[in-house]
Amino acid sequence: MSIGKVGAVVLDCPEPVALARFYAELVGGTVEDDGEGWVNLKGAEGAELAFQAAPGFVPPSWPSAEKSQQFHVDVMVEDLDAAEAEVLALGARVLDAEDRKRSFRVYADPAGHPFCLCAC
Known part of the structure; x- marks a missing residue:
């Protein structure tokens, strides 16, 4: 319940x-x-x-103890590389996508909120 x-x-x-x-x-x-x-x-x-x-919105920082992300959105995708190209074209920016072998990559939306693209 x-x-x-x-x-x-x-x-x-x-x-x-x-x-x-x-x-x-x-x-x-x-x-x-x-x-x-x-x-x-x-x-x-x-x-x-x-x-x-x-x-007066101030975007969170990732990673940061002083201005923590507070929450993030996980977006499940079939193809990380293709999805990355598309979100970058929409105005996202990369926060952590160096390890191309991981099953997720971290970005910020245009307002600065962290979100992850995650492999299905």
């Missing part, structure tokens, strides 16, 4: 619509903007993502 269930994973960011579009390209779904600083990503497989405007 549980008290509740996960409704959405919410990311604070300076530009909710732009970040929602990034994740829509990454995992699918439709961007729904309420016009007041809250944006949902609907229809993507897995946990729902939402984005809220955060004035």
Whole structure:
């Protein structure tokens, strides 16, 4: 028995619509903007993502004890190399992808949130 269930994973960011579009390209779904600083990503497989405007947002650092990542999103992909090229073209940046033999690679989305591409 549980008290509740996960409704959405919410990311604070300076530009909710732009970040929602990034994740829509990454995992699918439709961007729904309420016009007041809250944006949902609907229809993507897995946990729902939402984005809220955060004035003065400071992105986390990875890895860093002082400005910890706080959370990250794992995105399962068939081909790490192909997925990497696509997320970089969308505006992601590499945080840790040097070990090409690992089953995951770490990136930052355009707002600076860490996420991993993980081999299925």
